[in-house]
Amino acid sequence: MKLRVYLTFHEDTVRQPIIWKLGKEFDVVTNIRTAEVKDHMGLVGLELDGDDDVIEAAIDWLKAQGVHVDPIEQNIIEG
Numbered sequence: 001m002k003l004r005v006y007l008t009f010h011e012d013t014v015r016q017p018i019i020w021k022l023g024k025e026f027d028v029v030t031n032i033r034t035a036e037v038k039d040h041m042g043l044v045g046l047e048l049d050g051d052d053d054v055i056e057a058a059i060d061w062l063k064a065q066g067v068h069v070d071p072i073e074q075n076i077i078e079g
Helices: 018-025 052-064
Strands: 002-009 029-037 042-049 068-077
Touching: 002 052, 018 029, 018 052, 042 052, 052 068
Parallel strands: none
Antiparallel strands: 002 042, 002 068, 029 042
16 A cells, blocks of 8 residues: 655654654655755655555554654555
8 A cells, every 4th residue: 555644743853864763663665755844844745655554553653753644635546
């Protein structure tokens, strides 16, 4: 499954390598589609590719790290 989400990073998370850690902790492929990062916040459009249960666990982990996760409409991509 492929899932596209917006990640919002706040001042306490914007400088941490969270997307890198996500790829190390979970068997998912991360593909940054868009990003805008400033000193005090960041917004990243991220595509995740992997098994459904692994992606769900990865999303839960992101939220536990303090990252706000929003689905992008029509985010499930076939193929």
